[in-house]
Amino acid sequence: MKRSILFDTETTGLDPATGDRVIEVAAIELIDDLPTETTFHVMIDPERDIPAEATRVHGFTIEDLQGKPKFAEIADDFLTFIGEDEMIAHNARFDFNFVNAELRACGKPELAMSRMVDTLEMAKKRFPGLPNSLDALCRRYSIDLSARTTHNALLDCKLLAEVYVELMGGRQRGLGLTHQGGKGMTAVYERNPDRRPRVMAPPSEAEVAAHTAFVESLKEPIWLQ
Template identity: 45%
Template sequence: MREIIFDTETTGFDPHSGDRMVEIGCIEMIDRLETGNSFHCYYNPQRPMPKAAEEIHGLSDIFLSDKMLFADGADELLEFLGDANLVAHNAQFDFNFLNAELVLCGKKPISQFRMIDTLAIAKVKHPGAKLTLDALCSRYGIDRSHRIKHGALLDAELLTQLYIELTGGRQIGLSLSEEKADAASEGRKISGKEAALRRQFIAPRAHEANEMELARHAAFMKEIEDPLWAKI
């Protein structure tokens, strides 16, 4: 299963009042393993950056002035997203901005059915707790010491680790330990994508009972006194 974990940075809180998306960062996962593929882009919002927003992500008018318009890179982004489910923290916020940008350039908005919200998952697992990305990273021991300011790709990388922890941890990948051990012995590091492609699936065994098992079952049934099914 292919999933994209993503985050955005914006000029404010409401795309319907003129705020724009200025950065997006995406991480690709297949079967809960990072493939190493990512997408990252800055966009010129064609409007001044409010001071309050710049203090959060550090993206100034000068820095963004020579970046592409969203419309010029929309097709490349949509190609990367494909038809994967999209995972974000407080996902409705990011979806609102992404879809507003798509509509502005004449593209079809992305269906809400593809949205997975890690904030909603965290609310169920940790009711009443502080559920910011920073707080949840601290709870799960995810290193965020390099996060000085918000950044879409950096936050997507942190969210990838958090999403895995919120949905069962790394246990699902234990079957890949043999492949990773072989790669380590060869002096190389196996990528998540390579591991996913190399995964061996065991064919299901036959479930029909043999003659001996049927005979034992019949003998067991005869030993049951006054069975309910005999009264039907």
């Protein structure tokens, strides 16, 4: 089994180098690229103000975070949850930079960039020249966005988990449910990573006759060359 962690953060701004801080961390465990019910989610006191422009994005004010733990108080739990597994995020360098700044500040080991899997880069390769925000990808893959009125790290993780399945090859026939080590029911499906055509049932005698008649009606059909 392959374990990976899909995660997202919300922050007070765009740059940890100028003093912006993490206010929310959410992560979902994936087994063989599918989400389990094992999650990590925490709201964090950033120990600074939250600019109005950031609040307009994620909806949180400093009053919402008063009494929440500081990052240093949740760092060990976060590191235990993620283990040594690869880390998946949309525009992953942004989230890695913020988490690593917080880890440095409290004397914890940083996340190695070699663990990073960026779904934004994956999407750009799949859909060059097209919008590849999380919203755009959800619309492209017909994923329900109705609950996403503001940016929310845990909701964004759940949406990104669906997008990630599609970017890795998409849903296949054979969808079912199985237990994952007592952690609840988890969807599983047959994967077709090399996208080879599935074996189809042979045509009936009537279908063969209809095709033969159609080919004979054509002028110099390539099927007979």
